[in-house]
Amino acid sequence: MKLTILGCYSATPRTLTNPTSQVLEIRNHLFLIDCGEGTQVQLRKYKIKFSRIKHIFISHLHGDHFFGLPGLISTFRLLGRETELHVHGPKGIKEAITLFLKLGDSWTNYPLIFHELESTESELIFEDDTVSVHTIPLDHRVYTNGFLFTEKPQPRKLDIDAVAQYEIDRSQYNNIKNGANGVSKNGREIDNQNLTHDPPKPKSYAFCSDTAYNEAIVPLITNVDTLYHEATFLETESHLCQKTKHATAKHAAQIAQKAEVGSLILGHYSTRYKSIDFFKEEAQTIFPDVELADDGKSFEI
């Protein structure tokens, strides 16, 4: 998995920072997570091929997570897209996008399929052979979901030297990758362990923004490899969290600690602070493995 941050700052516009949007690459998939204003320009800047995006996940309908979507959907048409685009987001998203297209007498020349969310329980919203995506209900001012991306186990990897040594016929390779034992040229059964390597451990990524401190998400994200958790404020401004339904860097670290995640990425910084390094310092008083999101930064998960 590879995560690329297109934008990770909170709403106030600035010349050099962008509102929330991320691209998550999982084998053959390129998922877009949130789509603040300017996302399509960020996609261009980081040379991400528009046509590879087939699923967009929108956490909530605040502008800094969503106002780039009408433009991106229009651009897909300009670029001659013909393949399906799936948009997963809160109920109302279809009405909003449809109205904007209608007012511009515009259309999509590709199938645009909305999957509107309204459950307050975690649910499976996408699944194929490679990955499953579940919602993570968050605690924000409007209906908001995080998203949990879980890679499925890959087939075992063939040990090329071993299958040659045991003179295993190629016709058995697929079965062996799926866990079967092999049969050598002279009819001897060879244990699968001797013919294969373990595949890479399936990876998982949880995106949690925007949200107040919410322990209810801990069971949903326990042991994920990487957690992105919003940290709008530092503890000095924690009195603003309840009203705005945002979290501090310390809150994010407490969730990471309780969920025993592999690593924590912070983002959604308020622009009131002079340096984002303060967020890392605060979180590391609770949880050691902290990274800072920043526009254009990539993370291997």
Added chain:
Amino acid sequence: MKLTILGCYSATPRTLTNPTSQVLEIRNHLFLIDCGEGTQVQLRKYKIKFSRIKHIFISHLHGDHFFGLPGLISTFRLLGRETELHVHGPKGIKEAITLFLKLGDSWTNYPLIFHELESTESELIFEDDTVSVHTIPLDHRVYTNGFLFTEKPQPRKLDIDAVAQYEIDRSQYNNIKNGANGVSKNGREIDNQNLTHDPPKPKSYAFCSDTAYNEAIVPLITNVDTLYHEATFLETESHLCQKTKHATAKHAAQIAQKAEVGSLILGHYSTRYKSIDFFKEEAQTIFPDVELADDGKSFEI
């Protein structure tokens, strides 16, 4: 008048160019014309004070002229705006903005006043002591208006040396500025022409984008000081104009010539061309006084 181009390229997103938006400063007014995606960041970049914008004029509801408006309206709230904001644009604009605010459970803490346009005739849509604004009905794929900004005459300027020489009492100054003759200390009537200078000639600016070649606008913009006219294509692509309802650089120059305008500014360039200089060269074969809009460029009118 001072015109600042925030963006002047057509819809396809690029890293270093922006869709249509302009700021027109006329004495105490700062008018925003169109609001493509990213306009609020451009306003920040060129250090234009958000609070000075009280009127926004939207030509039509295509994304590259309009999709920055929901974000800008939300940002005004974040910045604590309390003064009225007037939005002039095609019918439907109120429904669109209202839906986006509602979906985000957002609100404006300032009066947001929509003036929806649906006439296909030119009409007066704003007027005060300084300026009047009329629509210029354009020929595009959706209902579209250009805007004509006409400065009102300023009072005559007092000739300080002359009023001193004739010993004119200060109590007469305002009447003299408004055209009255003066009376000297010894009771002699002094002709206004001897006591004043002509005020600066009132200026006018016409914004015409997006539109196909449309001679019907000529009487509306005759003799304007500066005409901004879209030039999406060069003549080599003129076959695309009728379907897309856009104009070439030559079309823009022909309109400028027929309307006998002072100068012509071109913009809304398709991103297919390697250099925007081609647009100037083509237009100047018809009309001499041509300038090229570019993002961040300012023009004194």
